[in-house]
Amino acid sequence: MIRKSGCGLPRAQSRGLPRVQSRGIRDSLWLSVLACLAASCTGNQATFNPHGPIARSIANHGWWLLLMCTLVYVAVMIAFFNAVWRRRRDTDDLPETARRLTRNVSIAVALTVVILIGIAASSVVAGRGLYSPGGAGALTVDVVGHQWWWDFQYHDVTPSDVFTSPNELHIPVGVPVVIKAMSTDVIHSFWVPNLMGKRDLIPGIVTNTWIQADQPGVYRGQCAEFCGHQHAHMALNVVAEPMDRFQAWVQHQREPAREPSTDEERKGRDVFMQSPCVTCHAIRGTDAGSHVGPELTHVSSRLTLAAATLPNARGHLAGWIANSQSIKPGNRMPPNALDPADFQALLAYVRSLQ
Amino acid sequence: MNARWVSIALGALSLFATACEREIRPFQDLAVASARTQKPVLSPFQHNAYGTAEGKRLFDQYNCTGCHSHGGGGMGPALMDDTWVYGSDPANIFESIVEGRPNGMPAWRNKIADQQVWELVAFIQSMSGQEPIDVLPGRSDHMRYSTPENARPAQTPVQTHTP
Numbered sequence: 001m002i003r004k005s006g007c008g009l010p011r012a013q014s015r016g017l018p019r020v021q022s023r024g025i026r027d028s029l030w031l032s033v034l035a036c037l038a039a040s041c042t043g044n045q046a047t048f049n050p051h052g053p054i055a056r057s058i059a060n061h062g063w064w065l066l067l068m069c070t071l072v073y074v075a076v077m078i079a080f081f082n083a084v085w086r087r088r089r090d091t092d093d094l095p096e097t098a099r100r101l102t103r104n105v106s107i108a109v110a111l112t113v114v115i116l117i118g119i120a121a122s123s124v125v126a127g128r129g130l131y132s133p134g135g136a137g138a139l140t141v142d143v144v145g146h147q148w149w150w151d152f153q154y155h156d157v158t159p160s161d162v163f164t165s166p167n168e169l170h171i172p173v174g175v176p177v178v179i180k181a182m183s184t185d186v187i188h189s190f191w192v193p194n195l196m197g198k199r200d201l202i203p204g205i206v207t208n209t210w211i212q213a214d215q216p217g218v219y220r221g222q223c224a225e226f227c228g229h230q231h232a233h234m235a236l237n238v239v240a241e242p243m244d245r246f247q248a249w250v251q252h253q254r255e256p257a258r259e260p261s262t263d264e265e266r267k268g269r270d271v272f273m274q275s276p277c278v279t280c281h282a283i284r285g286t287d288a289g290s291h292v293g294p295e296l297t298h299v300s301s302r303l304t305l306a307a308a309t310l311p312n313a314r315g316h317l318a319g320w321i322a323n324s325q326s327i328k329p330g331n332r333m334p335p336n337a338l339d340p341a342d343f344q345a346l347l348a349y350v351r352s353l354q
Numbered sequence: 355m356n357a358r359w360v361s362i363a364l365g366a367l368s369l370f371a372t373a374c375e376r377e378i379r380p381f382q383d384l385a386v387a388s389a390r391t392q393k394p395v396l397s398p399f400q401h402n403a404y405g406t407a408e409g410k411r412l413f414d415q416y417n418c419t420g421c422h423s424h425g426g427g428g429m430g431p432a433l434m435d436d437t438w439v440y441g442s443d444p445a446n447i448f449e450s451i452v453e454g455r456p457n458g459m460p461a462w463r464n465k466i467a468d469q470q471v472w473e474l475v476a477f478i479q480s481m482s483g484q485e486p487i488d489v490l491p492g493r494s495d496h497m498r499y500s501t502p503e504n505a506r507p508a509q510t511p512v513q514t515h516t517p
Contacts, residue, residue: 276467292415325469334467 045193045220051240052195052212054130061126068115130197131209140178141169145188145201145223148230148331149294149307154250163253163284166294167307169211169221170239172246176212189225192238198224213240220308229330235308256285257297257353268349271342276334283353293333299353306331318347397444398469399476403489409477410491410503412470421458424499425481429458434481434500435509442484442511447475483508 043049048063050056091097142153152165171177181190183201191198192211199209213219223234241249260266272278273287280293288296299305302312306328310316320327322343323335338346399405413419421430431439440446440455451471454461462471480490480503490504
């Protein structure tokens with residue numbers, strides 16, 4: 001018969017197994033718990049691994065809260081067990097004991113008030129930093145939430161220089177970027193844990209936040225408000241790069257799509273224009289101009305496909321076009337049954353859109 | 355003592371067994387017919403609530419409402435009454451969408467993917483109550499424009515045009 005102890009481990013001692021083994025199991029459990037905790041301190045998409053001023057103020061506030069709560073918890077537990085185990089003494093009824101108790105309780109109440117005010121002040125300081133940019137925003141990017149992908153729109157006074165970058169936000173390092181957040185369908189939430197806190201994208205309302213990265217890198221973000229079937233696969237990448245490389249990227253994105261250079265790519269373009277693809281997707285420089293789905297002008301220059309769900313490779317693209325419903329069930333893109341030769345040509349064309 | 359623990363463990367295990375069944379949503383395969391229908395399934399999303407709801411969304415997004423209004427008709431014929439010019443079978447409706455019809459209905463071949471056409475077919479059938487009550491949409495994404503599909507009287511289709 002197997003009995004379970006409170007923490008879900010078999011009770012090895014009761015079956016006469018050596019004590020060392022049970023300690024080994026318990027130690028490995030503790031190690032795995034600690035590893036889970038430590039995972040939130042390092043790596044990508046981790047709040048306690050800040051790479052920007054907003055994330056740093058959030059992380060500092062988090063550590064401060066953790067420290068205060070730990071101290072208070074330990075103090076309360078010590079007092080609690082002391083009260084449980086302490087024997088009643090004859091001196092407990094003396095008036096001077098009552099006076100001492102009153103003094104102790106007053107000190108505890110005063111400490112509680114001071115700690116609460118301290119935590120509230122820290123909250124206010126951390127919160128103020130979240131929603132007001134540190135400097136004059138040199139760059140403003142609109143983020144539009146869709147079920148289930150992100151659209152980043154880079155504005156410019158020249159209409160032909162306006163472009164969108166689906167699921168991939170490029171920002172220059174060390175510069176605050178103002179984010180105007182909106183949604184076309186349901187409430188989403190924009191969250192890049194290494195760089196910033198959550199900001200809800202609410203239909204019909206434009207909300208503001210800002211983002212800044214101190215080091216170059218690719219930071220993963222994730223929708224943080226449940227928004228339907230594929231909420232878990234609604235991710236994004238923030239690419240932070242030095243200003244000159246960022247400017248080069250902007251220049252490249254402003255250009256219209258590359259002309260097809262081979263016969264197969266030309267055929268692929270014709271397939272694109274004559275199939276349901278053109279109903280939803282835009283390719284600047286061609287007749288395709290619908291913005292229901294992600295823009296594809298430079299699709300093959302991106303890191304990922306399908307809202308940071310798939311690596312951007314020819315095979316993944318093929319699987320996505322043929323039947324995206326098997327990859328992200330319920331998403332808005334229908335399966336496309338194309339003639340094999342047409343399909344290969346279409347793949348060649350879309351892959352050429354660098 | 356041991357017997358008591360065994361019975362408690364068995365009872366707990368039987369609770370786990372209730373978690374084995376989970377809801378299955380057919381996003382692409384042939385739809386499972388509604389429990390209340392006796393009719394044969396003639397199209398991929400017939401008698402399927404998910405496909406019908408998607409069809410309702412697409413009906414607005416592809417601007418079918420531009421001519422057919424929200425089922426009551428305008429430039430195009432009404433879709434919530436009992437009159438069917440070209441037949442009420444799923445195949446007839448599919449053909450009307452894909453091939454187009456005289457006097458204004460455009461052909462949507464290679465504009466709308468087949469799966470979405472079948473979803474539209476399922477929704478168009480639901481507009482005049484040609485679907486079981488548990489499949490008919492009851493809510494709209496936007497402000498309600500007419501009696502919800504699941505509260506309309508079901509119509510008996512009449513074909514008015516003989517080919």
